[in-house]
Amino acid sequence: MNEVIKKFTEDHIDELKKDISELCSIPSVLSDAREGAPFGEDCRKALLAAGSICEKYGFKTTNYDNYCIAADFDESLPKHLDMLGHTDVVPAGEGWTVTDPFTVIEKDGRLYGRGTSDDKGPVLCALYAMRAIKESGIPLKRNVRLILGSDEETGSIDITKYYAKEPEADYTFSPDAEFPLINIEKGQFRGTFKADAPVSDTGVQLISLNAGVALNAVPNRCRMEFIGTDRQMLEDACDKLKKEIPVDAEISDDTHLTIIGESAHASTPEIGVNAGLAGITLLKFLPLSNDRRNTLLSKVLTLFPYGAYDGSGLGISMTDKENLSLSATLDLFSVDRDGMSFSFDSRTPLNASDENCLAVAGKKCEDAGFTFETPGIVPPHYVPSDSAFVKDLLSAYNDVTGQDGKAMGIGGGTYVHDIKNGVAFGAVLPGIDTHMHGADEFIDIDNLTTAVEVFAEAILKICG
Template sequence: MHEKIIDAVKANKEIFLSGLRQIMQIESVEEKPKPEAPFGEGPKQALNQVLLLAENMGFQTGVVNHAVGYAQLGENNQDYIGVLGHLDVVPAGDGWNYPPFDLTFENGNLYGRGILDNKGPIISCLYALYTLKMLNIPLSKTIRVMFGTNEESGCHDIPLYLEKEHPPLYGFTPDCKYPAVYGERGLIDVTIKTCITDGSHASIEKIEADFTKSSVPDHMKIQFSDGQWKELFGKRSPSNAPELGENVITIFAREAGVFNGQFAYYLNWLEQGFHLKHNGEGLNLEYADEASGKLLLTPYKLEIEDEAVLLSVSMRYPISIKEETILQTLKANLPDNSKIIINRRMPSTQFDLNHPMLSVMKNIYEKCTGMDGTPVTTTGATYARFMPNTIAFGPSFPGQKGIAHNKDEYMSLSDLMKNMEIYALTIYELAK
């Protein structure tokens, strides 16, 4: 049966890409809420288009609280296997060589905002389920492919879903990496507010930059009180892969020029604590464990106020370490007159390593790729933190990092089709 499913997946390539293109062309970035569109018009438009595709495939469809839609094969609305992805995307940003809101194929790669994160993978799951439906394969469990619309901006769609629907018996989100991810690190996002009482920062009039918590910042312009500007450049990367980027905030701390007093001390602390020190070693935060590796931290925003400097930092810490430990150590290594403001916190998660779903995923992944399928942990934050009984599974293969949220976001066509194959076989094995 596996070979029959794989052949059918390959045969469905063109209709899959046609459907995917329709979704890629929608600019599904969060906007102001509207009636029946809690996260804006773009995400809702993408959801409506996906459900139209699913209806034309003959699936039962539904929308929950205008936030999460689903395509379902089977009649059990309470006990089902869930596949959960998202249609919302981060803003395109500048510097693209391809239209960000389209599907472009060139040199073996597909380009467009969301092709990896997460339109490509979740639409591949929809067509994987359609492949099983076309083959009339008898399944003993109901499968529900779910389409969220707010993953990039806080996952506020999942509580809306759970207000009215049961969570899945178990399932996965195709929004991380392979092999199966049984644990996600803790995440805490803080702003360090440091008072500067001697006016030594007053020569900075303003800072202009595209700061976002999801990325290492790569460009910053500073205007000084004499009208002069200083422009600095780094290299953007996802905030959970800071080693792939060059952080313009710490570059500024190193190259700021002549300052004195408290601000000079502050810039020295910023450089010594953060520049090229992604594992917290500059602040005595070099925590690690065998399961999830080293702590990662990323300064992502710098602001100047009348009597204070504000530095926002995202930290992802090992699953065995407590948040209180991180905060206590950080507090002990701050400049004078500093306080910590917590913006967001997500404790680490762990899924039962003995659950039979993990065994299925390991076997299918190894069969399809020839690589080791032993479950792993991640620095990322996915829907698995919010939807019960869910883990992350794919779509990125080992060694593929720093692609999502960047300009010219891409995924190779062969990798996307391999994902569709893996997902079709996994759904079949979980539901047969």
């Protein structure tokens, strides 16, 4: 059976590349809603274009008010497996060197363009898996449905609308991540600690510090303003800071400077350089007075020591039965003349709870002299690795690739986070950075053919 699918995929790869190119030419970035276009005209165009491709290959589609479109292999069969992907994309951004972001080109065995790997290329691989089975005359006993969303990048309202009308299938996978398979997505615990602490106008004082633009990203810039300093004093402090933390510093004048670090996603803070924490660390090397305001600022490093990403400063370091550990990063910093506020993002393993996480962190912050606020803990998503569904998907991946892929957990979230029996399954092969969300996004053509074959094998195992 694998040879039949493999032959079909090889014979139709040029058609797949053409369909990907046409779909990726639509700049389906969120824009203002209008009647019939809940996420803007371009998102509507891409969704309808994807639906037309499904219909072109003989699959009946259902349109859910232009939020989603679903394509069924055979709706007369019992509902069993959903494949959930999306046709919206993040903005093009800057720095593209290979092609215009919305003009797909093939170069060195790769397709370049926005959406090629996230997620237009992968959803069409899922469609071609259905097509390969259908056109090869292989019967199924249960239905597989491809669900195309149009709001994954900006809130997933599309899926909320879809599941308000349709029940979940017995099983769901999303081709919107990477192989082998993601069966655990950590929970999320966010909090803010703040204090009123007016600045004194005598001596050396920090009067403002700002770092961070989003709670899910390690800040790469920290802007600071002082009184009572001079350029030499700031240069000496920055030289000492650089011996502890790998940052750059730009000193504007006697009282202003910017610390430059490296951004990272909040789920992997260890690969970034937190400019906000570096800015707080810089204060150790300046002759600040020993008053309440500066004592509170020093406590920030007690709660979030630079280089400690496990929440140990908050007292919430923990690891669960699947060997997933808590991560924590302080990402929003705001200090002004009247006081200070800091917000953190923590990704929590299966054993995190209000008692061992929320209450402990809150008490640590309050004991340090801050007030503490939190919206609570978002539960993790977990599908057991020994479930028949996970085993079938991994078996399909391993059979096609010859690898020994295992289920894994991540700190980020995927399209299936709120779907009971949902996992992320492909389509990007392990160890490949396709620059999704960045400049020069691509997908390898060999990756496309492998994904089609893996998805087809998975459908046959689950629905055949």
